[in-house]
Amino acid sequence: MIVSLANKSRRRAVFAALLLIILAVLIGTNAAIPGDWDENIRYFMTQIQTDYGDGLMAAATFLGSPVMNMLYLVILSIVLFLADLKIPALWVFVTTFAGQAVNQIVKALVHRERPIGHLLSDSGASFPSQHSFATWLMIFIMLLLVAPNIRNAVTRILVRWLLITLGFLVMLSRVYLSAHFTSDVLAGLLLAYVWYVFAASLYAPVALFLKNKFWRLKDQEI
Numbered sequence: 540m541i542v543s544l545a546n547k548s549r550r551r552a553v554f555a556a557l558l559l560i561i562l563a564v565l566i567g568t569n570a571a572i573p574g575d576w577d578e579n580i581r582y583f584m585t586q587i588q589t590d591y592g593d594g595l596m597a598a599a600t601f602l603g604s605p606v607m608n609m610l611y612l613v614i615l616s617i618v619l620f621l622a623d624l625k626i627p628a629l630w631v632f633v634t635t636f637a638g639q640a641v642n643q644i645v646k647a648l649v650h651r652e653r654p655i656g657h658l659l660s661d662s663g664a665s666f667p668s669q670h671s672f673a674t675w676l677m678i679f680i681m682l683l684l685v686a687p688n689i690r691n692a693v694t695r696i697l698v699r700w701l702l703i704t705l706g707f708l709v710m711l712s713r714v715y716l717s718a719h720f721t722s723d724v725l726a727g728l729l730l731a732y733v734w735y736v737f738a739a740s741l742y743a744p745v746a747l748f749l750k751n752k753f754w755r756l757k758d759q760e761i
Contacts, residue, residue, distance in 0.1 A: 541627045541684070541761060543742075544740060551736075559726055563645070567651075580721045584714055595712075597716070599709050599711070600709065600716060603671075605669050609639070612631055612632070616635075623760075625759055626746045626749055627684065630738070630745075631684070645726075651666035651720075653665040654720055665719055667729075668723040670713050670718075671727025671728055674710075675731035678703065686702075710725075710728065
């Protein structure tokens with residue numbers, strides 16, 4: 540099975556979902572925690588901004604934008620399709636775009652205002668961060684499908700660390716640029732993991748269904 544998860548991943552996803560729900564409830568009720576912490580961290584970030592930091596964080600925000608992350612995963616889908624792995628390619632494609640819809644639904648339900656001083660280009664609700672969600676969803680999928688297939692151990696470790704570093708840089712950039720509060724980017728990470736595990740858990744039954752019902756996919760590796 541190309542897309543498979545250990546049971547510990549599902550247990551972690553349940554824990555992440557509980558944390559996400561608690562965080563959403565606290566934000567929705569304007570609780571002091573994490574509200575005060577969010578504001579204190581936002582203020583601290585405004586005090587340490589430099590020209591170098593602005594450039595680095597702007598670059599991280601660009602690389603971690605929802606459009607760029609969707610592009611990365613569409614390219615992965617195409618590569619899988621050309622490698623005659625049509626079902627995994629379809630899984631990546633659907634997981635990516637359905638995940639963006641799920642993130643937007645959560646945004647609409649919580650409907651948190653963005654921090655004071657955010658750029659006009661950063662519109663819409665703040666919780667959870669779409670940049671954080673899209674980046675970490677891409678990272679989880681890459682760690683599942685790409686990293687294990689890198690034969691050189693050093694390169695494999697380097698790729699994993701680069702992906703994880705990008706994830707945290709994107710989270711930091713959104714807070715640094717006052718586009719989101721800290722709890723927003725944390726929620727994006729939690730939601731991305733929950734959605735990734737949910738989608739991966741559905742892969743086996745859906746893949747078997749497609750393989751059995753569509754003759755063009757009957758010889759596909761799943």
